[in-house]
Amino acid sequence: MTRLRILVTGGAGFIGSNLVRSLLAKGHSVVTLDDLSTGSAQFLQDVLSHDRHTFIQESVLNRHELQRWMDQAEVVYHMAAVLGVKNTVDNPIKVIEGNIDGTRNVLELAYPRGMKVIFASTSEIYGKNTLVPFSETSDRVYGAPSVHRWCYATAKSLDEHMCFGYAQKGLRVTVLRYFNAYGPGQTNSQYGMVVPRFIRSALLGTPLEVYGDGSQSRCFTYVDDTVRGTISAMRREADGLAFNIGSDSPTTILELARMIVQLTGSDAPIRFKHYQEAYGPGYEDMPIRIPDLTRSNSVLNFQPKVGLEEGLTKSIAWYRLNDSCFPGGKES
Numbered sequence: 001m002t003r004l005r006i007l008v009t010g011g012a013g014f015i016g017s018n019l020v021r022s023l024l025a026k027g028h029s030v031v032t033l034d035d036l037s038t039g040s041a042q043f044l045q046d047v048l049s050h051d052r053h054t055f056i057q058e059s060v061l062n063r064h065e066l067q068r069w070m071d072q073a074e075v076v077y078h079m080a081a082v083l084g085v086k087n088t089v090d091n092p093i094k095v096i097e098g099n100i101d102g103t104r105n106v107l108e109l110a111y112p113r114g115m116k117v118i119f120a121s122t123s124e125i126y127g128k129n130t131l132v133p134f135s136e137t138s139d140r141v142y143g144a145p146s147v148h149r150w151c152y153a154t155a156k157s158l159d160e161h162m163c164f165g166y167a168q169k170g171l172r173v174t175v176l177r178y179f180n181a182y183g184p185g186q187t188n189s190q191y192g193m194v195v196p197r198f199i200r201s202a203l204l205g206t207p208l209e210v211y212g213d214g215s216q217s218r219c220f221t222y223v224d225d226t227v228r229g230t231i232s233a234m235r236r237e238a239d240g241l242a243f244n245i246g247s248d249s250p251t252t253i254l255e256l257a258r259m260i261v262q263l264t265g266s267d268a269p270i271r272f273k274h275y276q277e278a279y280g281p282g283y284e285d286m287p288i289r290i291p292d293l294t295r296s297n298s299v300l301n302f303q304p305k306v307g308l309e310e311g312l313t314k315s316i317a318w319y320r321l322n323d324s325c326f327p328g329g330k331e332s
Helices: 014-023 041-046 064-069 087-088 090-112 146-166 194-204 223-232 254-263 273-278 296-302 308-321
Strands: 005-009 029-034 053-057 075-078 116-123 172-178 207-212 242-245 270-272
Touching: 005 064, 014 029, 014 041, 014 223, 041 053, 053 296, 064 090, 075 090, 087 090, 087 146, 090 116, 090 146, 090 207, 146 172, 172 223, 194 207, 194 254, 194 308, 207 254, 207 273, 223 242, 223 296, 242 296, 254 270, 254 296, 254 308, 270 273
Parallel strands: 005 029, 005 075, 029 053, 075 116, 116 172, 172 242, 207 270
Antiparallel strands: none
């Protein structure tokens, strides 16, 4: 196996930290660059002193510092992003500028260096399209520009346009569209991540708040599966293409809440909450998201292996042991 020098932007985030850990386990040398605005150095605690790992607290918006570390790498995983439903509603300019400017910096610096770039995109790209399953060539359907809900998807779409533009010029670039990654260590429930929010509520015995009527469905993907697909994107056959990375087994949000209550043995109630109460007037949600994994399977040999019940069981066990909200839990 060829051992590579790899830069991971946003490597102190949930998916990024798991990716860093896996890359190190495969023998690669890794530099993590993260400004810790949404990530945490705690996510990397076990590898911060690893002899093939360097952690840099810096933003991808700092072009000079980014260039310094890209000069030393052969591959860059661009995982850094301004994300979260709350951010899209409260601070759309931050979301748009943070995502677009960072990706432009990475691509502009990678191109003359002939680097391989793997860009972390999102299933949000597909917007309100209901023609499932989504293939990588499915249409995007968004609401009006005055509805801030769509600013994250719009920014990621423009990021993808830049990626494909550079691919046309010869850059080795691959786009990955993630579908609802979850797993042990995912603690940023304030950014709209439903699994950690539900698990915490169930373990604390407080109401699990289901937005809307709970009929909206998602394909929850255990983080180990997400990382396997992400690492597979380094191969040359993936250059110039987008791939769906996720489970293709949909679960409604209400079913998810009930499953977590059952798996935790909790007596916490489930409470329904209007979207307007959670995010303000005008918020829109997508009724369904299911990926078509045909391309991912044929090119990346990607197929999710961990079922939802198994993944939730592992996640719940992690929370019991590591979350400071619970008796005996360590600081997360």
